Amino acid sequence: MTEDFDSFYAATARRVVLHVYAVCGDLGDAQDITQEAYARAWQQWSKVSAYDNPEQWVRTVAWRLAANRWRGFRRWMAAQARLGRSGADAAGPSPDRVAVVAALQRLPESQRQTVALHYLLDMTVNEIATTTDTPVGTVKARLSRARAALAALLNDDSQEVPDVAVRS
Template sequence: MRTPEDFDAFYVSTARRVLLHVYAVCGDLGDAQDITQEAYARAWQQWSRVAGYENPELWVRKVAWRLAANRWRGLRRRLAAYVRTGPPPPGAGPSPERVALIAALRRLPEAQRQTVVMHYLLDMSVQEIAAADGVPAGTVKARLSRARAALAPLLTDLEASDVP
């Protein structure tokens, strides 16, 4: 009972019971599924040893129990830290300039938008973009030119409104 096929048969015959056990322990189906999956992954990693146990399912349940307990401990630590320090400060939202830039980029055709992002945000050269996209360098230059022309009026309004 130490082959991969044996593990598959073991999993099929026991997974539902283990999942129900873990679900009863933690009370959340999503967490129970995650924990059960992790417990079986650990069993698979040590299958040559676990398969020799008298009751491999018991071993998987114990591992799942420990994983669930560790989650609760982590949650309790996070809750205690939250009580000590209070809620985190609110995150700053995106600046108006960033919102306007993203809105303007969304108005470009996909190929132009991708080219602009690679060139200006990722600092890729025309040749690097051409190689990445599998297009001639002239195509990249044309996309950049068209994108600049389309973005100019959209972003000029933003610059003019920022000046007091």
């Protein structure tokens, strides 16, 4: 059982980290979240290993953990603002990284997930449909809408970021 899990982890962990990194925009957080998702998989390995796609189960758990962490961070920031405290004055990420992460965060969760699966994990539309239990046409629509929204949000020609109305 241990060797089976170790092989699974070695074969899939990098892809899961990339997926979570696209979701949360912080490599350290992505690694922590991925580790937690694999710890949960290990605890239930006899059940998880019997699934058709155990990696999908780990990605789903990691996705939910990242969403929960993001919600907690937003609550913490709101509390800090109410207390009149600002964040640390450490050097921040590059402007390009900030722009991409901000643009991704403005996408609906379903589009953000689809973009991460397609561009970071190199999954095809059919693989995404199977993984997320979503019709192929819906996956195509999410990718198309996400591309259009990201293009508008990341357009260097405009001074202000437009308020892009996006649907999942």
